[in-house]
Amino acid sequence: MTRDPSAEPPLVELPPPPGWVGRVLNRVEAVGNRLPDPLTLFALFALAMPVLSWLAVQSGWSVVHPVSGKTIEAFNLLTPEGIRRMLTEAIANFTGFPPLGIVLVVLLGIGVAERSGLIAALLTLSVTAVPRALVTPTLVFTGVNASVAADAGFVVLIPLGAVLYLGLGRHPLAGLCAAFAGVSGGFSANLLITSLDPLLAGFTQSAAQLFDPAYQVAPTANYYFMAASVFLLTGLGWFVTERIVEPRLGVWQRPTGFPDPPSADLSARERRAAWIALVSFVVILAVFAWQGLAPGGLLNGENGDLKPLFQSLIPIIAIAFLVPGLIYGALTGSIRDDRAVAAMMAETMATMGAYIVLAFAAAQFIAYFNWSNLGIMVAIAGANFLKGIGLTGIALLLLFILFAALLDLFIASASAKWAVMAPIFVPMLMGLGYSPELTQAAYRVADSFTNVIAPLLPYFPLIVVFARKYEPDLRLGSLLAAMLPYSIAFGLGWSGLFVLWYLFNLPLGPGAPLLYVPR
Template sequence: MIQQRRSVVQRSLDAIEQMGNKLPHPITLFFIFAFLVVIISALFSAMGIMVEDPRNEGEILTVKNLLSADGIQYMFTSAVDNFTGFAPLGTVLVTMLGIGIAERSGLISTMLRGLVTSVPRQLLTATLVFAGIMSSMAADAGYVVLTPLGAVLFAALGRHPLAGLAAAFAGVSAGYSANLLLTSLDPLLGSLTQQAAATYDQAYAETINLAMNYYFMIVSVFVLTLVGTYVTDKIVEPRLGSYDGGIQAEEVNKLKPEEKKGLIGAGIAFIVTCAVLALLIVPEWGPLRGPEGEIVNSPFFMSLVPVILIMFLVPGLVYGIITKNITTDKDVADQMSDTMATMGAYIVLAFAAGQFVAYFNETNMGIILAIRGAEFIESTGFTGIPLILTFMVVAGFINLFIGSASAKWAIMAPVFVPMMMHLGYSPELTQAAYRIADSTTNIITPLMPYFAIVIAFAQKYDKKVGIGTLIATMLPYSIAFSIVWVVMLVIWLLLGIDLGPGSPIHYTR
């Protein structure tokens, strides 16, 4: 009976993959999306669609017509900025410079070959999912570091690389809100929650701390790691089937003396690099600390991309020099150039995606959609758990169209935080519910900025991978994470456990 149910699930995912892959190439699709935004903006503008902006009382938001004279002027004058300002572009390219040296010098492949002899196979998936969840400490760097490394690691073990990519992507993106430590997301969302709560109860808002969801998110790390491991091993990898392109076990066990010496040198270089970076961060006088010595939202968090570049580059250089894969500065330049040459398809895709995202934001269509969704929930008249679940469904739906967690919360918090407070639920609970809905749907929307780069990584192993393939692969994670996380929140709600330090479930004046 269980096998039959699994067969139905597998057939459903196959159908989703087939339908999705009938869509045009992602580059073409983003150009089509951009064109549709232009046409729809003209229609909605002519229809006079407008909403009141809850962030600015009395301000009316209308749809900007991109077929108007001003709109056409905007499309022509902003095209370059839309491309260069596309958020993942610089992050990906700069990070790949360092990863490219570590990869082409042979460091990464040698590390993997050594790793597979020391890490128990049964713990690999859990380790990868856990690392993905924890990578939110490095903002968005996990997308461009862990997802390709997950694929390479699985391939080295003879497992399907797309399963490794999926496990890492699930941890990085669907588990984005969970962490054992506070991340930059906590003060980012927390400040908006405080501001929204102040409109209903100024005194209570002053008691809210930015770590309001900390306890809940700590427990979430371990729960999601278990769920992600199960989904990878029992659903995703069996569906993908066998993979024949990995490094064989006999090859893995053979590390040459110079490779072992190179690994030792790279390890020492990594430790020295970390020590030097620590001098910039740990002491109170550290130049990468915040103005009052704070770490969260400090220059360190704002400079994680060059930090990652350095942490890959230095050990990669040392390894290459020791193994004589790098003998002159020309070798370094060539290896970096070769890495950038492989990113050509992504750069083209970034241009198309950048235009679409910019057009969608410029027309106000995303904001209006979010506000309409908020109004819908308010009109249902739901209370209690049904209200919270409805709120999460709408927040997740909106996330399919607007990728930025802070942008959505800036729109939704002024509506839902006071509304929930009026019904007896704390701002801390409302924010936790939002974070769950926002995270779990990241991995199934092509409009998430890093969705494109994940497809590019996947196509290194299977040229036929398209939007449908990735969505079908990630959908089990999205569903499983959503169900388990919602159950966790309901249990938290029923037991009345604090979500964080001094952060109750229920609101009382």
């Protein structure tokens, strides 16, 4: 593909954000940038956990699990047993770190698609197909719905958002932030039922049956509310990106040695190859979907469930990028033999060196945190506090959202938090007349909007690595300052929608009421 510098789109310069907003974000960035490098930060957290676990044990702190009734105490990591475990399981912590495998497997396919020129070609086609004014809402909308592919959106869509904005002559970090806001800040919302819906519904039903043994919670319990939330979050993400984040970032300065963007024009050969590759992408996804949905299909469960399909999404996505990349490369001549493919994969893995190092430190910290029991103890203690303060109505529901959102800064897993919180809050709110479905909806709002400012989110180090491709000196504070407006807007807007849904007594999903009525 030839490059014509004169054909490159001009950089877009937008007016700065409102003065007080800019000053607040600048202050957040300055304070955040004083923090150590993310690698050092996770290493310090990991070193601090044994000390904190020792202090918790020395204080005699304990809590009672709401389901089992067992007393939970902190595990002292500074005992011989704890030290031995930290040493003997260090490798298992690293290799078993969930985001690591997802990132590396998906990037095997994406690396070929990118280095063959396919992704640049498809982005060029998409830029011409989507009006420039709708690029941001399209990106955020796609990000919000990306949770249908579990965590793959973090690996696939977020870096593509940066590349898309770069091709339009806009700041690539604005595209990265918009995609990150959609994928992570809107993780619970979707126009489709995802694997998260039956997972949370199972915990909610078990908790509800502590109060009403016959109560059933369907996977579609929050579908109407979550589908409506997609459009709210798309609008909020659009506004924040174009009125606050992108103007504040200013004009992007190309780092020394950064490769030139691809030409805005595709040759007839490249265009034909891109369309053939795109068709192959759709066909591959359709075949796998058929094998998952059709009774007796390879990815259809014994009882007709979609669990095998959901568990296979990561390799499916890798294949769905690899094969079209091979086709495009073969048709355009960018791939001439198997050595070229191997080199493309190796080059992609080489760019992940910084993330692999970060993942090692993050994996140790998260393992120590789980072993110490401090996470679940904080969750139970905080839930018991909310239960005992005596609030009711909207005030209690909003305080519950705030508590769950703050807890999300420390415990990223939606299911892990809900496994602890559901047995406390679902029966408690049923006793006050609120349905389990309503409590679950409130939790799903809270579990999403603080993801984008949670440094302990397993994918946050990956986002830092993606961002440093365009801003090599970027520090944690700069990314947090860029994402904070999304978190605030999503939190206020989504909580407001929740309140309106409650006040107008709208159904949360098929047969899912707001108020609890014994069945």
